[in-house]
Amino acid sequence: MEQVVGPKSSGGKAYDQSFAREVYQKVDSGEEIKMCMQCGVCAGSCPLKEKMDYSPRKIFTLIRAGQREKVLSSQAIMLCTSCYSCKVRCPRKVPVVDVMHGLAHYALRQGYKPREETALFGQKFWDNIYRLGRIDEKDVAQRYFLGHGLGPGIKLMLENMNMGLGMMRKKRMKLLPERPIKNVKSLRKMLDKAKALGKGGAV
Ligand code: SF4
Ligand code: SF4
Numbered sequence: 001m002e003q004v005v006g007p008k009s010s011g012g013k014a015y016d017q018s019f020a021r022e023v024y025q026k027v028d029s030g031e032e033i034k035m036c037m038q039c040g041v042c043a044g045s046c047p048l049k050e051k052m053d054y055s056p057r058k059i060f061t062l063i064r065a066g067q068r069e070k071v072l073s074s075q076a077i078m079l080c081t082s083c084y085s086c087k088v089r090c091p092r093k094v095p096v097v098d099v100m101h102g103l104a105h106y107a108l109r110q111g112y113k114p115r116e117e118t119a120l121f122g123q124k125f126w127d128n129i130y131r132l133g134r135i136d137e138k139d140v141a142q143r144y145f146l147g148h149g150l151g152p153g154i155k156l157m158l159e160n161m162n163m164g165l166g167m168m169r170k171k172r173m174k175l176l177p178e179r180p181i182k183n184v185k186s187l188r189k190m191l192d193k194a195k196a197l198g199k200g201g202a203v
Helices: 016-027 030-035 041-045 056-064 067-074 085-090 096-109 116-132 137-146 151-157 161-169 184-198
Strands: 002-005 012-016
Touching: 002 151, 016 030, 016 056, 016 096, 016 151, 030 056, 030 096, 030 184, 041 056, 056 067, 067 096, 085 096, 116 137, 116 184, 137 151, 137 161, 151 161
Parallel strands: none
Antiparallel strands: 002 012
């Protein structure tokens, strides 16, 4: 197993490079991590940073430090919502979002599972896209909340009511139900194929 010695700031700790090599070779867009200069802009831009156990920047550090278990069992890689804030702001043009999804798919292939509620949200999100061809945020939220059971679901709805009202005020969520897009059946065929290739679907 190849090891290199880290910089003085790491206390001269020996780093195991085998996981970094595994990521470069086997994870979609994994090689792009080599361009990261650890500036932290992606971490500062991520709207989910409070919910993530590790920021995208930290995930890249852990990969370089050989922390395979921490990275592949991380909830951060499963939580990324593809908002693209990190990708458009990265000064080194690292496609952070692609790497995060690449890591999530790789972790799933290796038998790691997302947290139950992350899997539930993913299922409702996927169902919504499959049914409508677009996201109806309130429909996803309601189905996700009620997926916890009626009582806990109503409690979650009340806890998140202000956020929902705020989204409506900012025109990020409509009061009326969204209609399916045109040719939604064609989209479903593509989604079925993606799922068969292991590139989509809820987990
Ligand atoms: S913004 Fe880009 S260069 Fe900076 S830490 Fe994130 S991935 Fe690395
Ligand atoms: S694309 Fe993912 S990792 Fe990047 S800022 Fe958005 S949620 Fe965070």
